[in-house]
Amino acid sequence: MDRTLFKKIVWAQIYLMLLYFAVVILFEFTPLFTDYSQIEDQLYEGLLGNLNRAVLLAVMVFLIALYILSWVLLLRFHKNGPIFYTVAVVSTVVVITVTGDNVSHGLLFPLDWLDAALDGLILYLIYLTPLKNEFGQRHSKTNSS
Numbered sequence: 001m002d003r004t005l006f007k008k009i010v011w012a013q014i015y016l017m018l019l020y021f022a023v024v025i026l027f028e029f030t031p032l033f034t035d036y037s038q039i040e041d042q043l044y045e046g047l048l049g050n051l052n053r054a055v056l057l058a059v060m061v062f063l064i065a066l067y068i069l070s071w072v073l074l075l076r077f078h079k080n081g082p083i084f085y086t087v088a089v090v091s092t093v094v095v096i097t098v099t100g101d102n103v104s105h106g107l108l109f110p111l112d113w114l115d116a117a118l119d120g121l122i123l124y125l126i127y128l129t130p131l132k133n134e135f136g137q138r139h140s141k142t143n144s145s
Contacts, residue, residue: 001131003077009125010074013118017067020111027105056099063092074126079136082126089119 066088073081125131 001125001129003131003134006125006131007075009118009122010071013115013122014071016111016115016118020108020115023105023107023111027108059095063088063095066091074122077135077137081135082132085122085126089123 066084070081070084070088073084075081126135
């Protein structure tokens with residue numbers, strides 16, 4: 001696999017996350033979709049759900065910043081890119097696990113699935129293919145595209 005195709009995969013994940021956040025904001029502020037507020041008190045809040053909303057927001061902002069930093073490092077083929085990306089993915093899995101129950105709209109499920117598939121693909125590419133040797137090496141501008 002060449003560097004250009006890898007960059008396109010990373011950009012695809014970035015665009016997918018932007019679409020995901022746009023859909024979440026649309027669901028949050030548009031009354032056209034189902035209102036699940038009636039069952040919110042029946043959902044398990046998890047370990048993080050018992051904390052202050054500000055703490056939960058801080059954790060989410062940290063994860064978003066970590067993903068953005070890891071994407072930048074991956075796109076630049078920086079030697080620490082794979083480590084930061086792995087930490088971002090594992091941290092997200094841990095946070096999702098301890099945040100408790102969640103009601104997801106039907107449109108968000110395929111976006112979640114695609115994001116998880118891209119996470120797995122990127123992890124595979126940065127650790128189990130010859131592309132892993134590209135991180136940390138200097139390349140001329142003409143070869144890196």
